[in-house]
Amino acid sequence: DDLKGKINKRTKMVIINSPHNPTGEIIGKKDLEEIAYLVVEEYDSLVMSDEVYSRILYPAGSKFESILQFPGMLERTIMLDCHSKTYAMPGWRFGYGVGAPKYINAISEWITNTSACVPGFVQKAGIAAMERDQTCVDEMVKEFERRRDLTVKLFDGIDDIYCPEPGGAFYAFLDVGELCGKGKKFKNSTDMQEKILHEAFVSTLSGTHFGIKNGYEKTEPKEYIRLAYTVSQEEIKEGHRRISDYLFNSHYNSL
Structure with a gap:
């Protein structure tokens, strides 16, 4: 429709x-x-x-x-x-x-x-x-699935972040609308992307890179950031730690 x-x-x-x-x-x-x-x-x-x-x-x-x-x-x-x-x-x-x-x-x-x-x-x-033998592709997809499950579990567990479960590819698209806007920690998802990069040293992409405008349209949040779970499970855990600590610990030190 x-x-x-x-x-x-x-x-x-x-x-x-x-x-x-x-x-x-x-x-x-x-x-x-x-x-x-x-x-x-x-x-x-x-x-x-x-x-x-x-x-x-x-x-x-x-x-x-x-x-x-x-x-x-x-x-x-x-x-x-x-x-x-x-x-x-x-x-x-x-x-x-x-x-x-x-x-x-x-x-x-x-x-x-x-x-x-x-x-x-x-x-x-x-x-x-x-x-050549395609077994390596099948094994990599299984590993991506494990990384996906870990990513969704960790980031959906952060207050004010919703992480839906992707059915394919290797990205998680986080709804961060509750963290953005007037009087909140970030102006919008672009601001969040830049601050997480420079202060928590984790690379993400704002939804604006994919044609989604910053701001709210009626009651539907339009603030997202994309994560790629193309790194190891240990690196995913470390990225989650840095982002979570940055969001909720005012004395955050990424290193």
């Missing part, structure tokens, strides 16, 4: 991201089917499906649902994936798109004149990652 209010006959493309960055939310099969119906039957739109976290699902081993499975979607969907998440290759910028030839050919012409190609050694590394 929310999507229906945001698209119309002039909409050229609907972009979906599941599992989602920064929330870890997953678009369920029923919702994907409804989106497919809208773009095929009502609006004749394209879909760009960002599926870069498709193999990082919880519980580990869960089946990923793609919008490509529904009638009419193969010819109107551009699916995006990359090696940055699945094979821990961030920064190497090795990604790819799959879609109908007319769209991929147009994209290829544009890329040829903007970024040329992925460096050769990165391409070889990507091929090696795909050709």
Whole structure:
């Protein structure tokens, strides 16, 4: 229903991201089917499906649902994936798109004149990652699940912070609305991000980096910070200690 209010006959493309960055939310099969119906039957739109976290699902081993499975979607969907998440290759910028030839050919012409190609050694590394045993990926997802459970348990236990359980990816998106605003510890989530970094030495990202504006809209809090549980469980515990101590101990010393 929310999507229906945001698209119309002039909409050229609907972009979906599941599992989602920064929330870890997953678009369920029923919702994907409804989106497919809208773009095929009502609006004749394209879909760009960002599926870069498709193999990082919880519980580990869960089946990923793609919008490509529904009638009419193969010819109107551009699916995006990359090696940055699945094979821990961030920064190497090795990604790819799959879609109908007319769209991929147009994209290829544009890329040829903007970024040329992925460096050769990165391409070889990507091929090696795909050709070898995938057990390492499965084991890493299991470890991410343990880190997720720890992160949710620790940060949801902090007063005035709500940490929902993500269904995929490796981020926790904390609702910190109760800590932000007039007369509170932080002006907004951007202020919180900066102070936690410089005073508690923990790196987070404000929800504003993902298009969520600072401030309140009616009664719904719009203040969030994102945590990435891509570090060890011990580092997660230490990050929690520093943030918790900073929030509630006026004599806090991070070291």
